[in-house]
Structure formats: structure tokens, C-alpha cells
Amino acid sequence: MIVPLEHILILAGLLFFLGMGGLLAWRANLIMMLVCIEVMLNAVMLVFVGGSARWGNADGQLFAIFIMALTSSEVSLALAMVVYLHRRKRTVDTDVFSEMKG
């Protein structure tokens, strides 16, 4: 363990909150919302790998790999959805897709 676990957790927390703030700020643009979700998931992976290095257990790395597989399927589906929505309305503005009045 080269640095204390606290510092890894601080870095992961900063990255997570940056992703969260970006998600809130870019809530009108579908693509940038997905990018900010990527940042948040990456911070979660950093926590898992840090825990794995701290306690010498392989499960953290395995969960990081699982998160990576989950993210790749999530991104492929979400980008297919973005392409579909763009084909319908010619925009990626989330305010346009409000037929359900939610």
C-alpha cells in the first residue's frame, strides 16, 4: 500500500462529486449526462481497487472488472437509445422529450 486508504477514498470522492455536479449541470444534453455517469462509475471502481490493495483481497479487482462489463453494456444501450431519439426528433436536448409530462 503506497498511500493511505484515506487518500484514495478522498480522490474517489472528489471524482464522484465532480461527476455528480457535471450530471446536474449538463441535464439538458444526453451525451454529456452519459459522460458524467462514466466519471462516477470510474470513481466507484477506484474505491473497489483501493480496498483490494488495502486488504490484499482479489474480490475488489473482480468487482471492478464486473463494473467495467456493466458499464460497457450500459453505454452501448444508452448510445443506441440516443441515436434512436436523435432520429425521431433531430436533437439530443432532454427537454424536447417531454411527451409524458413527467
Added chain:
Amino acid sequence: MEQTIFYILAAVAVVGTILAITEKHPVHAILYLVTSLFSVAVIFYLLAAPLVAAFEVILYAGAIMVLFLFVIMMLDLGHPEKGLSPHWREWLPALVLSGVSIASLAIVIFARHGVDVATVPQALAIREVAIRLFREHGLAVELISLQLLFALVGALYLGKQPKRGDSP
């Protein structure tokens, strides 16, 4: 030495992420994010997880970000002057909320400044990780493969061009 590299990489990751989420041009934002992901990958390597570091470079920085770039260029979204970037008023709630979160994180850290026990750095062998993965988490591997298959089928269905005359 390794500690210095860790702190430099942490600074690069945070600054790259800040630049990525404040950049108006989506393509530039993706490229900044690739920089941040590379530094996080090297942090993974320093934390004795070379397998995850390699997958981070190959999958995250390689495949997923290139997928984003493809979609942005295919939909012709690389024009920041057409709008869709947040107004400064939309940054306010985001700044306030993440500021509160970061401040509470800082308060928690400074209130209880625990001493972490330094353990011996030991790199887990890939053989051990793989045995652990396929012996104890076999069901999870199968579920992940099913999930990838569903994502493939769903993406194919959503990306299908509608036939002429059909309602989209």
C-alpha cells in the same frame, strides 16, 4: 517515489475531469476525459491491480470513449455554438450541491484523522485473480455474459433503420 507519482496522477485525474465537465465542445470533453482515465489506469497499476489497469485502458479509454466519439460525430453534435451547453444559472445548483458534498467530506476527514496501518505492498498474481473469478464468481460471470448479450440485442433493435412507410 511512488507516493509522489500517485499524487501527481491524482491531480491530473481531477483537473482532467474538471476540464471535461466544463468544456463546451463534446469532442474536447471526451478527449480530456481520456486523459483523466489514463491517469486513473496508472493509479490502478500502482495499487497492485495490473489487470484492471490494462482493462481500463483497453475498455474505458479505448472502446467506450471511442464509441462516444463515433456517436457524437455520426449525429453531428460537435457544434457548441448551436446551444445545449448549460447556462451559468444551470451551474448554480450543481455547484452548490457538489460544494456541500465536498465540504462534508472535508469535515469528516478533518474531524477524525485516523492513522492507516501501512501494509506490505503485494501484487496479486493474475492466476490468483482468475482462479478466484471462475471458481467463486462463476454465476456472476454467466450473468454478465447474459447482460452483454441483452445489450447487444437491444442496441441492434434500437439502431435498426425503420422501413419506409412504418411509423418510427
